[in-house]
Amino acid sequence: MEGEKETMQNGQNTLENSQPTTLSKNAKKKLLKQQKWEAKKAEKKAQTKEQKQKEGERKRKEWEEKLSSCASEEERLKLIESRRELRKERMGKRAEEKEEKTQRLRKAKEFGLNIVIDLGFADLMTDSEIHSLVQQIIYCYAVNRRCASPGHLWLTGCSGEMENQLQRLSGFDRWIIEKESQSYIEALQDQKENLVYLTADSETVLDELDLKKIYIVGGLVDRNRWKGLTMKKANEQGIQTAKLPISSYLKMSSSQVLTVNQVVEILLKFVETKEWKTSFFQVIPQRKRGETDPEEPEGVDREELEDEDEPSEKKRQCDEVPSAQLN
Secondary structure, three states: HHHHHHHHHHHHHHHHHHOOOOOOOHHHHHHHHHHHHHHHHHHHHHHHHHHHHHHHHHHHHHHHHHHHHHOOOHEEEEEEEHHHHHHHHHHHHHHHHHHHHHHHHHHHHHOOOOOEEOOHHHHHOOHOOOHHHHHHHHHHHHHHHHHHOOOOOEOOOOOOOHHHHHHHOOOHHOOOOOOOOOOOHHOOOHHHHHEEOOOOOOOOOOOOOOOOOOOEEEEEOOHHHHHHHHHHHHHHHHOOOEEEEEEHEEEEOOEEOHHHHHHHHHHHHHHHHHOOOHHHHHHHHHHHHHEEEOOOOOOOOHHHHHHHHOOOOHHHHHHHHOOOOOO
C-alpha cells in the first residue's frame, strides 16, 4: 500500500516538473526581443560574410585580369614583385602602429588614468551574463588600446568562471592590463584613500577626473536585479563614491543603464576632450539619448555621431547588455 502511494506521489511530482514554466508578460517581451535581436544579428553576420566573399572574388578576378593583360613575362614578374613590396610595406606600417600602441599602454601604467573593472559579482550572474561581461571587457581593452592617451586598466576579482572565460580569449595573456585574482580592496589596500567607486546611487557628482584617483566600475550585468549593490559595497568598505554627471547634459530615453564598456569609454573620452557633453554624445547611442540640449557639443559632427552608434558587430553586442544604472 505504501509502495503504491509512493509511486503515485513520484508520478505526480514528475508530472508537475514536466509542466512548462509560465512566463510573465515582461519575461515574454524580453525573450521575444532577445530572439529578434539574435535573428537580426545572425542575418547581419551572414550578409557581412557574403559581402566579404564577393569582394574577395572581385579582387581576385581583377588581379588575374591584370596579370593576363601583361605584354611580356618580364612585365608580369614586375607586377607580382610590385604587389609583394606593397604588401610588405603595409605589413611594416601595421607593425609600427602596433608597437606605438603597445608603448602608449606601457606608458599609461605610470601616467594614465587608472580604471578598475570590479569582477567580484560573478557569483550573482549566469554563465551567459558572464559571457556578455567578457565581451564588454574585450571592447574596453580594444578602445583603450586605440586611444592617443590610454588609461591603465585593472581587472580585479578575476577568478572562477570569469577567469576561465577570459583565459580562453586568444592573446589574453599578452594584454597590457593588470589582472588580479584578489579584490581591488586587497590588491590596492595601500591606495584605499584614492579609490572611487562609480555608482548611480552616489550623491557626489563627478565634475573632473583626478589622475591620482583610481576609478572603479562595477562589472555586473543586469544590475536591475541588484539595485544599490555597488553603493552598499563601497559604503561597507569605507571608500569614496561618485556618479557621472549625465543628467546635467542629457535626458535619457527609455533605457537608464550603461554597459561597462560605455562607462570606460566615457572616462577615456573625457581624458581626451576635457568635456563631459562631448564624451556622452560620442559614446552613448542615440537610442538612449532622449531630449537633449538643443545646442550641439562643440567639435562634434552629428552625422559622425550617428555612424559611431553602431561601428561594429562587437560594439552592438556590448551595447545591448545593461550594466550600470544612470542618474
